[in-house]
Amino acid sequence: MNINIDTIIGNGTIVNTNATIEHGSYINDFAQIAPGVRISGRVNIGKNVFLGVNSTVIPDIKITDNVIVGANSLVIKDLDKEGTYVGSPTKIISGTWKYLKE
Numbered sequence: 001m002n003i004n005i006d007t008i009i010g011n012g013t014i015v016n017t018n019a020t021i022e023h024g025s026y027i028n029d030f031a032q033i034a035p036g037v038r039i040s041g042r043v044n045i046g047k048n049v050f051l052g053v054n055s056t057v058i059p060d061i062k063i064t065d066n067v068i069v070g071a072n073s074l075v076i077k078d079l080d081k082e083g084t085y086v087g088s089p090t091k092i093i094s095g096t097w098k099y100l101k102e
């Protein structure tokens, strides 16, 4: 994993192999950053967020709490509603209840 300057990682957050988090980002508590994820600079990620393998987040994006981003997805807009997002660019497909709230 590579974490650049001025980035803060919250408690209980897991950053997996070959994930990259660029400068000035804030990753809140209990996030899971899967292998190969690319988080650009100045990204703000909420609590309990799951970023699937090889997903990418462009700079200056904010992702709210309790969000799932699918494998290989590309986040180009803020994700300000809890839910499951997939694709390039991401679209919401469902809530997160079956993953996060059981």
Ligand SMILES: CC(C)(COP(=O)(O)OP(=O)(O)OC[C@H]1O[C@@H](n2cnc3c(N)ncnc32)[C@H](O)[C@@H]1OP(=O)(O)O)[C@@H](O)C(=O)NCCC(=O)NCCS
Residues within 6 Å of the ligand: 016, 034, 035, 051, 052, 053, 068, 069, 070, 071, 072, 073, 084, 085, 086, 087, 093, 094
């Ligand atoms: C996002 C995810 C959680 C959704 O799982 P799910 O709720 O079981 O979703 P489904 O498989 O029922 O798919 C629902 C729809 O979304 C699409 N979809 C699912 N994941 C997708 C992805 N990553 N990218 C693009 N489309 C995706 C499916 O093709 C399906 O489309 P359709 O309705 O047109 O057929 C899962 O697909 C995923 O990407 N998991 C990430 C796994 C991972 O990275 N693990 C890391 C281990 S360290």
